[in-house]
Amino acid sequence: QVQLVESGGGLVQAGGSRRLTCAASGRTLRTYTTGWLRQAPGKEREFVAGLNWFGRTPNYAESVKGRFTISRDNAMNRVYLQMSSLEPEDTAIYSCAASSSVVVPMSDNAYGYWGQGTQVTVSS
Numbered sequence: 001q002v003q004l005v006e007s008g009g010g011l012v013q014a015g016g017s018r019r020l021t022c023a024a025s026g027r028t029l030r031t032y033t034t035g036w037l038r039q040a041p042g043k044e045r046e047f048v049a050g051l052n053w054f055g056r057t058p059n060y061a062e063s064v065k066g067r068f069t070i071s072r073d074n075a076m077n078r079v080y081l082q083m084s085s086l087e088p089e090d091t092a093i094y095s096c097a098a099s100s101s102v103v104v105p106m107s108d109n110a111y112g113y114w115g116q117g118t119q120v121t122v123s124s
Helices: none
Strands: 003-007 010-013 018-025 033-039 046-051 068-073 078-083 092-099 118-123
Touching: 003 092, 018 033, 018 092, 018 118, 033 068, 033 078, 046 068, 046 078
Parallel strands: 010 118
Antiparallel strands: 003 018, 018 078, 033 046, 033 092, 068 078, 092 118
16 A cells, blocks of 8 residues: 655745645555645545656646646655646645556546645635
8 A cells, every 4th residue: 555645735825836745655656646636615626637657648637737747756756746827726635646547537536545635725
């Protein structure tokens, strides 16, 4: 099994940037497809970005394309989410998740392993 811990959340002004880190232990992330999902207050959790086993072909939600970048550091066993041009609508709890799927799942029920989440608040 893999354990995931997110960090990097906080308060940021609109238009600013933030990098989230997902540190994995227990197993290498190279054997998982990894994703970032978020849940805003009063809303359902939604897919943000994902990276498959091979670390290629990232997938992004339309709302974050061109602003967010997912990447993986195999040596450090970490996945990152670089967020730029942040908007108040990006305010949410961001969670890192891992799946055994070969392709990036958009649905949160396809992810079997989750971190505790990190809060990102974007002020206008």
